[in-house]
Amino acid sequence: MKAVLLGATKGMGRALARLLATRGDPVFLLGRNLEDLRKSAQDLESRAGRGAVGVAHCDLEHPMSYALALQAADDALGGFDTVVVSAGLFGTQEQLEEDPALLARVLDANFRGTILFCEAARKRLLARGGGTLCVFSSVAGERGRKPVGLYGATKAGLSHYLESLDHRYRAAGLRTVCVKPGFVKTSMTAGLPAPPFAGEPEAVARSVLRAIERGAPVVYAPPIWALVMLVVRGLPRFVMRRVGF
Amino acid sequence: MAATLESWGRRVAPGAEILSEDLERITPGRPLSRGLARSYGDACLPAPGCREIVGTVLADRILAFDKDSGLLRAEAGLSLRDLVRLFLPRGFFVPVTPGTMFVTLGGMVAADVHGKNHHRDGCFGAHVTSLRLRLADGRIVAASRAENADLFRATLGGMGLTGHILEVEFRMVRVPTPWILRESQRIDDLEAFVAGLKASARDWPFTVGWIDCLSRGRHMGRGILYRGRWAEPHEAPRHPPHAVPRLTVPFLFPEWALSRPAIRAFNELYYRAHLARSRRRVVHPEPFFYPLDAILHWNRIYGRRGFFQYQCVLPETSARRFLELLTSLGGASFLCVIKDCGPEGEGMLSFPKPGISIALDMAVRDDTQRIVDALNERVIAEGGRVYLAKDAFTRPGHFRLMEPRLAEFERARERWDPERRMKSAQSVRVLGDGP
Numbered sequence: 001m002k003a004v005l006l007g008a009t010k011g012m013g014r015a016l017a018r019l020l021a022t023r024g025d026p027v028f029l030l031g032r033n034l035e036d037l038r039k040s041a042q043d044l045e046s047r048a049g050r051g052a053v054g055v056a057h058c059d060l061e062h063p064m065s066y067a068l069a070l071q072a073a074d075d076a077l078g079g080f081d082t083v084v085v086s087a088g089l090f091g092t093q094e095q096l097e098e099d100p101a102l103l104a105r106v107l108d109a110n111f112r113g114t115i116l117f118c119e120a121a122r123k124r125l126l127a128r129g130g131g132t133l134c135v136f137s138s139v140a141g142e143r144g145r146k147p148v149g150l151y152g153a154t155k156a157g158l159s160h161y162l163e164s165l166d167h168r169y170r171a172a173g174l175r176t177v178c179v180k181p182g183f184v185k186t187s188m189t190a191g192l193p194a195p196p197f198a199g200e201p202e203a204v205a206r207s208v209l210r211a212i213e214r215g216a217p218v219v220y221a222p223p224i225w226a227l228v229m230l231v232v233r234g235l236p237r238f239v240m241r242r243v244g245f
Numbered sequence: 246m247a248a249t250l251e252s253w254g255r256r257v258a259p260g261a262e263i264l265s266e267d268l269e270r271i272t273p274g275r276p277l278s279r280g281l282a283r284s285y286g287d288a289c290l291p292a293p294g295c296r297e298i299v300g301t302v303l304a305d306r307i308l309a310f311d312k313d314s315g316l317l318r319a320e321a322g323l324s325l326r327d328l329v330r331l332f333l334p335r336g337f338f339v340p341v342t343p344g345t346m347f348v349t350l351g352g353m354v355a356a357d358v359h360g361k362n363h364h365r366d367g368c369f370g371a372h373v374t375s376l377r378l379r380l381a382d383g384r385i386v387a388a389s390r391a392e393n394a395d396l397f398r399a400t401l402g403g404m405g406l407t408g409h410i411l412e413v414e415f416r417m418v419r420v421p422t423p424w425i426l427r428e429s430q431r432i433d434d435l436e437a438f439v440a441g442l443k444a445s446a447r448d449w450p451f452t453v454g455w456i457d458c459l460s461r462g463r464h465m466g467r468g469i470l471y472r473g474r475w476a477e478p479h480e481a482p483r484h485p486p487h488a489v490p491r492l493t494v495p496f497l498f499p500e501w502a503l504s505r506p507a508i509r510a511f512n513e514l515y516y517r518a519h520l521a522r523s524r525r526r527v528v529h530p531e532p533f534f535y536p537l538d539a540i541l542h543w544n545r546i547y548g549r550r551g552f553f554q555y556q557c558v559l560p561e562t563s564a565r566r567f568l569e570l571l572t573s574l575g576g577a578s579f580l581c582v583i584k585d586c587g588p589e590g591e592g593m594l595s596f597p598k599p600g601i602s603i604a605l606d607m608a609v610r611d612d613t614q615r616i617v618d619a620l621n622e623r624v625i626a627e628g629g630r631v632y633l634a635k636d637a638f639t640r641p642g643h644f645r646l647m648e649p650r651l652a653e654f655e656r657a658r659e660r661w662d663p664e665r666r667m668k669s670a671q672s673v674r675v676l677g678d679g680p
Contacts, residue, residue, distance in 0.1 A: 010266050022331070036267075043306035046317070047331050187303050190264035 001132070001212075002080045004073040006030040006058055006117065007087025009040045011186035012136065012179075015205035016084060021048040028073040028080065030058035031087065060087055060113035061105065066120045074124065081131040082212065083121040085114060086179075088136065088154075090188045096150040103150060110154035115161050122165065122174060130173020134212050135162055139182045139220065142229045145245055166217045175215040179208050182225035197224045250290055250298070253283045253544055254609075255551030256637055258670050260291035262300035268321065272379040272409040275299050277669045279405070280322055280349030284356065285554045286637030287670035288404050293680040295668070299409060301351050308412065312337075315417040316374065321351030321410045333530065334485050337417040338475075340372035344582075346535050351410040356634035357402030357595040359602075361451035361473070361534070361584065364442075368590040368597060369415070370401030377412035381662035385411065399657035401592030404633050406658065406667050406676075422481040425451075425533045427473040428525045431516070435466025435568065439561050439601060442585040445472045451533075457512040458581040458605060459505075461572055465565065468583070469519050476527050486529040493541040498548050508578065547608045555620060556596075556604035556632040558586055563627035564601045570623050571605070574616045578605035593654040596632040604635070614638055621647075633671065644675050651676075 002025065008017035009031050020027050021044040029044075031037045037055035044053045054076035058069035073080055089106045096103045118133060125131035140148035141155030162178040170176070183189060184199045199222035211219035220226035232245075248261040262279070265271045272278065278299040279289040291298045301322035309318040315337060319328075326346035328339060343358040352358075357370040366372075375389040376397060386408075388397035400407045428449075432438045438454055445452045449472040456468035537543055544552065559567055564583075582604040586597040596602075607613065617638035624631060630647035631639055645651060655676075658665065668678040 014266075039306055039308055042308050046307035046310040049310075049312070049335055187265045190300075190303075191261070 001082045002026045002028075002077040003082040003084055004028045004030060004070070004077065004080045004121075005084045005086070006060070006069075007085060007136075009033070009036050011086065011188060012181065012184060012201045012204050012208070013084065013086030014040065015201040016086070016208055017044055018047055019202075019205045019209055021045075021050070021053065024048070024050060026051070026077055027053055028076050029053060029055045030069045030073065031055070032057070032059045058117075060089075060109040060117060063113060063116045066117050070120055070124055079128060081125070081128075082134065083118075083125065083132070084134045084212075085117060085121075086136040088114065090151060092192070093147050093149055093151070106151060107154055110151070111157045114158055118161070118165070122169065126169060126172055126174055130169075130175070132175045132177060132212055132215070133162075133165065134177040134179065134208065136179045136181065137162065139180045139225050139229050142180070143232050143235075143240070145232070145240070146243075147245060163217070170217075175212075176217060177208070177211050177215070178218050179204075179211070179221060180218060180225065180229075181221050182228065184221070197222060197228065251282065252286060252289050252637075254285035254553045254637060255544055255547070256287050256290060256553075258287065258290035258293075260295060261297055263297050264300040264303050266303045268299065268301060268304045268409065268411050269379070269385070271299050272411070273383050275409070276667055277405055278321070278351060278409040280352040281324060281347045283345055283348050283352065284634045285552075286633075286635060287674060288356075288633055288636070290670035292668040292670055292673045292678065301349055301410075304411075305349075309414075310417075315419065316414065317417050318375075318412060318414040319350055320412055321349060321354075323350050324348065325350070325353065329531075330488075332417060333420070333423045336419055336421075336423075338420045338530075339369075340416060340418050341366055341369040342534050343369075344535060344537070346531070346538050350413040350415075351405075354401060354410055354413055355403060355405040356632075357590060357592040358634075359586070359597045361453045361471075363597055363602075364446045364452065364585050364587040365450050367587060368401070368592065368595050370592045370595060371590055373401065373413060373415045375414040376400055376410060378408040379411055380408045381664065381666035395657045396661055398591050399593045399654055399661070401590065402595035402633075403593065403654065404671065405669065406672050407661055408667060420475045422476045422478055423485050423530060424476040424481040424527050425473045425530045426476040426480055426525070427471060427528045427533055428523065429472075429519065430470045430523045431467075431519045431521075432470050433467050434464060435565050438466050438468060438470060438583060439564060439585070441470045442583070442601075445470070446585060450474050452584070454583045455515070456581050456583050457516055458568055458571055458578055459509050459512055461569075465568055465572075466583075467516060468581075469516070471533075473528075473533055481527055486531070494543055494545040496545065498546045505575070547606075550609045552606055552608045553613070553637040554604055554606050554635040555617065556602060556635045557620070557624045557629050558596065558598055558600050558602045558632075559624060559627045559629035560600045561585075563629065564603065567603065567620070567623055567627065570619065574619055578607055581605040593650050593657065594633065594648070596630065596634070598630070600629065602632075604632075618643070633675070636671070636675070639675060641675050641677050 007013040041053040056069045056072035089109045137159040138155040140152035166176040204221040207221040304320040304322040307319045357368045451473040454470045589598040621643040672678040
């Protein structure tokens with residue numbers, strides 16, 4: 001596949017980009033910081049020992065940047081067939097409740113920005129007969145829960161949008177993959193108390209790659225979270241009000 | 246419950262690790278960086294009163310690699326495991342490797358690690374061409390043999406006390422195949438062992454031995470000598486080595502599991518299992534270089550109180566006296582590792598120097614401090630020294646007597662960190678830094 005990745009300088013996106021590059025898939029990196037992107041491109045080139053990896057500036061908080069970035073990726077890859085979005089902002093519930101400016105940014109980047117970016121990517125893919133749009137949402141969007149209410153709301157909206165894309169455009173050739181990571185040990189979750197099923201980014205990347213290849217519409221990672229969320233979705237409200245998660 | 250950090254020997258200190266892909270952002274103002282925390286003692290633990298140290302493992306990008314020269318530059322958190330798995334299939338290996346893959350480049354520099362090829366290739370630091378460091382005062386500087394040379398030499402083996410290592414540049418070496426040709430020999434006593442290491446050093450790049458340090462008298466120092474080299478294409482299988490499956494130790498062992506009779510039985514079996522006097526075969530490089538990495542969490546076999554490793558280097562003629570003292574003190578251990586060292590490296594506090602290095606694991610017990618003190622006094626009398634990456638019990642007075650180079654190291658710290666803002670639990674314990 002020829003993949004363009006937004007958010008691959010860090011965490012699960014970084015792990016997925018390495019997996020793709022080392023098995024020989026051409027990749028192109030989008031992100032906010034050009035210097036950081038170039039270092040990640042160097043990393044992929046060194047690990048893969050193949051061709052050069054291109055980069056372009058793209059910021060979820062600035063929708064004006066999307067079209068140019070996708071065009072640059074298209075030009076460099078000769079038409080990409082896969083778009084992966086793992087970028088996003090995070091804040092703990094406490095941080096977001098206390099800091100409305102941060103909350104505004106998280107809402108803007110994770111919901112408005114991500115959906116606008118996906119719309120731009122989707123149109124490009126559909127115009128050439130389809131492809132894969134793989135987007136990192138979260139298990140936080142499955143249920144209104146105490147510790148991740150605000151962040152979870154952005155992801156709930158995103159998951160809802162991705163499900164609708166799958167229903168609406170799969171027949172036209174667009175395969176939408178909605179990734180719902182549980183707790184994964186990345187810099188985003190560093191410092192938070194890790195639950196029993198905490199995952200590693202490399203293992204998540206392998207699950208995501210399998211899901212992309214199979215065209216699975218939803219992937220929980222690590223897989224145990226599918227079961228955890230099945231239980232959590234079934235819990236009655238009076239229980240959710242009492243428990244801490 | 247307050248957060249705590251652990252070392253490989255299961256020593257614990259209050260504190261937390263701050264993790265980020267961006268070391269430049271998280272290093273200012275923090276007293277220490279650590280990688281995969283494989284140092285056994287307290288070198289990777291925060292000094293008393295320091296709550297937060299930097300964890301480097303997320304900063305693991307390779308920033309440049311030149312396949313003609315082998316020169317590689319990477320962020321400090323890159324693990325040796327990633328490096329080996331990426332580059333061995335492409336015909337490159339690290340110039341020096343310690344006995345585990347679960348270390349980072351930054352840790353390899355900070356401990357100036359040595360390996361089975363020390364007699365020929367020296368420490369890892371000998372192959373490092375340049376470092377990028379965050380100093381205690383916040384500046385970011387480069388250090389190499391040409392630029393800030395004293396900082397460079399103090400950082401090789403400096404246990405992270407000269408600044409946060411951000412990037413490491415070193416030279417990878419080309420290998421003819423990704424397979425190792427290994428010979429193993431059963432050796433009857435210590436003198437034969439030392440002679441065997443010496444004789445093998447001429448023709449073999451990798452040598453190491455395991456000795457049974459429970460047997461006494463005539464059999465003292467009996468064991469198995471391993472020597473190896475990279476296999477040539479006509480000797481090796483055509484296919485690359487497969488990934489090695491891993492076992493894990495899922496729980497802490499009870500204390501009787503490492504009682505003296507249990508260790509004696511293990512050592513006897515390990516020695517007897519080598520039936521032929523000499524064997525030669527082509528083997529996978531991972532079990533050759535990293536035999537214990539196949540068992541995750543193997544530190545749990547030492548139970549709740551943990552363990553430590555005592556590693557010292559001594560003149561060859563002192564090895565027997567040291568082992569006699571060890572057996573008389575009851576320092577039971579399995580897998581006592583013996584290796585001859587080449588010349589002393591550039592690192593101001595690098596461990597190896599010409600002689601014999603002896604490393605042994607010991608469970609922590611009530612009389613551990615007494616045993617270490619007695620062993621250290623013997624090491625001082627013989628003109629040897631101990632390895633800080635393993636150390637948990639050496640007293641400051643003893644370390645000063647072993648380490649004539651300490652004054653030079655302290656001069657470098659005085660120049661680059663006069664307020665001693667960089668510190669660890671170990672530097673407070675051994676070097677007398679203020680908590």
